[in-house]
Amino acid sequence: MAEALSASSIEAAHERIRPHVRHTPVFEVEGAPFGIAEPISLKLELFQHAGSFKTRGAFNNLLTRPVPAQGVTAASGGNHGAAVAYAAACLGVRARVFVPTISSPVKIQRIRDYGAEVVVGGDRYADAAVLSEAYAAESGALVVHPFDSPFTIAGQGTVALEWEADAGHLDTVLVAAGGGGLVAGIGLWFGRRTKVVAVEPQGSRALHAALEAGGPVDVPVESIAADSLGARRVGDLVYAVARDCVDEVVLVGDNAIEETQRRLWRRFGIAAEPGGAAALSALLPGGYRPAPGERVGVLVCGSNVDLAKLAATVE
Structure with missing residues (x-):
């Protein structure tokens, strides 16, 4: 099943779904709020129909x-x-x-x-x-499986196809991982042209644990992002793809996720749910540090946030 997935299957999925989905915008923002000299390419998939990729x-x-x-x-x-x-x-x-x-x-x-x-x-x-x-x-x-299906992975990979077409070459992309279907699809598209970094909450690290153990294993789940990044175990197909296409996994704390929600709202007026802000939180101190001149892209992937909770977070 894993060998049936390829960049070609993502291209076919893109043609199939294009009339039904939004081509979401890419927004280039200054890196200074995250201590980075270079601009950051944000793919704003939180503006997708139904609020996520x-x-x-x-x-x-x-x-x-x-x-x-x-x-x-x-x-x-x-x-x-x-x-x-x-x-x-x-x-x-x-x-x-x-x-x-x-x-x-x-x-x-x-x-x-x-x-x-x-x-x-x-x-x-x-x-x-x-x-x-x-x-x-x-x-x-x-x-309809949320992550461990070739149809799901190919569909999610269309995010990367659009992103590359709009932003040009990116050295590195940061992508949130729960069950891992999104980062698997994005990794399939970029191949070795771009470094793919998966970002998981410290309290919900199914992909990190699988790559460490040499196969999918159960993990405890306890994070503010658990309702979107809360898979207890990645699937066999996701693991097989991620093992070959994901270069690194970065773990982030709930405090970093909340701080990123605040920065997204205060600086850019973007209301992201915790899972949607998780990948960007990896650029805070203690997370992923780009090399000088490294062009980084970050996927902001979900907007289904409780506005009352967001207000309490950003106040």
């Missing part, structure tokens, strides 16, 4: 795979569920989404607003995934 993988699944009359099902901390619900609504498909109790009420409501049925159960994403799989086995609904 997940919409790309959702559409690529639904437009590539046969969808039964029973519709589709997904497990999600929130963003993948919103993306599947949005894509399903656009294509006239039924959707049932399973979310854990840690999911933000804002994200749960967004899923419902797109017309999907929401089932809340289990404490973490992995628990919701068990419920979704059981429902699929019983009903015949199609499972």
